Structures are given as structure tokens and as C-alpha cells.
Amino acid sequence: MPRRYDPDRRQRIIDAAIRVVGEKGLAGLSHRSVAAEADVPLGSTTYHFKTLDELMVAALRQANEGFAKVVASRGGLADDRADLAAELAGLMGEWLAGDRTGVELECELYLAALRRPALRPVAAEWADDLAARLTRRTDPRTARALVALVDGICLQVLLTGVPYDEEFAREVLARVIP
Amino acid sequence: MPRRYDPDRRQRIIDAAIRVVGEKGLAGLSHRSVAAEADVPLGSTTYHFKTLDELMVAALRQANEGFAKVVASRGGLADDRADLAAELAGLMGEWLAGDRTGVELECELYLAALRRPALRPVAAEWADDLAARLTRRTDPRTARALVALVDGICLQVLLTGVPYDEEFAREVLARVIP
DNA sequence: CGCTGTTATGTACAGCCGTACACATCGTTG
């Protein structure tokens, strides 16, 4: 069987990994399941990613860009005239709206960093990036608090299944901003 | 080989499961690993817990009591004269201090509810219980916000590895309380 | 005592897993 030359095989494997985690959860991620999803032989996934951690890092890094895109599409929180709390709450609303498999995926990869040291820098990247954006509008201390509150609210929505209440989020976020 | 009669075999299995998750993470939890840790044959774990989800539910429920005990030992947040934000911040400090394997364990089981519906009610129990305690001191809306912030701060500490800053937590929690 | 249902035990099965490795094939460079 002739091998097919595939210049962006690596990228297709990452995409497949994201689909697998979205459908079967992080526990369902394996070299084999990814290979099947990407329609490539097993040896191909092990070649491009020696270890599963490597693959997870790549997937998490790419998943993070999902949130970054939502941020960017809303002006990157850069508008000094807009209400920061309202912007953040709107951001979360847009992110949490519609298909939640993407959100659950990002969260699951993000939370997996708790036990997988390899993922920790990538997760920290996400939090630091958001904090840095917020620091342009408020002090670092408040920025850190806002990130924590955003994390907590997202967690509650995803964990308990209650619908996202944007008005609640906006009002509570506003309390944190001095 | 004579079987040994063990009236609280079930409890010992749960304890062993908690130790396993603490040491090897949730991914390392299996009927076999628990059986080895509890020093019981494989058939015993499968008898008392038909499925792994059952075992996780029991473990999470027991782990939750770890936090509940910290709450109780500090008066259960019931002292109306004390500063609520300071009490909460102190609570988190005591919980996060010292050996963190217990905390990581609780968090990991808690967060696993994201993908395992069986764990969701137990996780919701934890959040609702804390919210109910707080509602005796403030309005339900604020209580929900405080729970979210507590979750978020704990997550940041565990995920990024920065040491817990009790003064920061107290001040930020106070901002949320109207 | 004898009977019954519960609890305990060992073993076996089929399946998935990560990893390693030899081999084929490609693009590229000398």
C-alpha cells in the first residue's frame, strides 16, 4: 500500500484529538481512538506525538484559541469607554451559548492540568493572558480576582447545569471592580 | 483458603479508593488498584461496587466531608458577629494548608463531575450546602457569587501553583458582599 | 441443628492500551 503524502497530517491529528475529547471525554483519548478519528494509521499518531501528554498539550493550546477568538471578535476588551463587567459577562455568554461541547472540551483540558504537570504551563498561559488583558483596564489585583470569578461562574454553570445568567454575572463582576 | 469475615469491608474499600486517587490520580483508579490498596481480592471490589462510577460517588461523598469538617471546626460560619469574608478566607487557608493531596483529591473528584453525570448530584450537593450556609449570613445571590469565587480562587491556587494569599482572598471576597 | 440469603473469593475471558520496531516511501540536498 502506497503511503499518502500529507503535509499537514500533524494538524489533522490535533483536530481529530479535539473531536475525540469533545465526544468521548478526555478519558476516551488514546493514540488509537485519535488515529481512527483522523483516518490515519496508528503509527502515524505515535510518530507525531511520542506521548499522549504531547498530544494533549497541542490540543489544549489549540482549544484555547477558541476563547481567544471570542475575545478578539468582541474587540479584545480594549474599549475603555465600555463597562468592563458587562463586556466580560457578555463574553462568557457568547462563549457558553450554543454548542457546549467545545466549552466542555476546553474546560476539561484546562482542569486536567490539575494532575498533569505537562498541561500546567498551557493552562497558566490562558489565565495569564486573560489577566493581562484585564490589567489594561484595572489593577492586577482586581484582574486576578476577575479571572477567578470567571472561572468559578463557568464551573458552576457547567457543573450544575443551571443556565447561564448574564445579568447575575455582570452585576457580581461589577462588585469586584473597585 | 478460608475467607475472612469483614463487616466493614465496604468502608475499607472506599478508604482505599481515596488513597489511590490521592496518589495516582483519578485515571489510576480501577477495581484492581483499589483491591490491591485495600488488600482484598478483586472480586470483593466488584461485588460491593458493580461499577466504577458507584465507587467514585461513594469516594466523592466521603471526601466532601473533609471540607465539611473544616467548616464545622471553625464554627460552621454561624457566628453573626464575625466578618464573613475573613471567615471564608480563613476556611480556605486551613483547607489549602499542609498536605494538599487531600485537597487535590476532592477537587479532582469534584471536577470529574463535568463529564460523569453520576457524580453531578454529589458535586451539586457540595456547592448547594456551602451556599445554604452562606445564605444564613447574606442573600442567596451573594451566596452564589461567593461560592463561585471560592471555587475560582481554589482552582487558581491548585492550577498555577502560586501560594494561597489569604489577605487577597479576604479582601476580594469582601468586595462581593454588599 | 439445618436452611437460606448474603458476602467473599479465585479464575478466566475478551478487549483496549502504550510502545517499539522493521520496513516503505517521500522531499531534499549534495
Place this chain on the structure above:
DNA sequence: CAACGATGTGTACGGCTGTACATAACAGCG
């Protein structure tokens, strides 16, 4: 063109997994 390193492929191995099940030992009760 030739040679080389990077990339793609198939297969095999040992280990771990959940689950099922037949058998044995128990506690409690009539």
C-alpha cells in the same frame, strides 16, 4: 543521479482493564 534524513505504515508484544461466574464460607433464623 545518489544518498540521506524526515515521514508514513503495519504488526507484534506484554500489560492492564471491566466484567462474568462458579464456588465457598459466613450470619442469622426457624
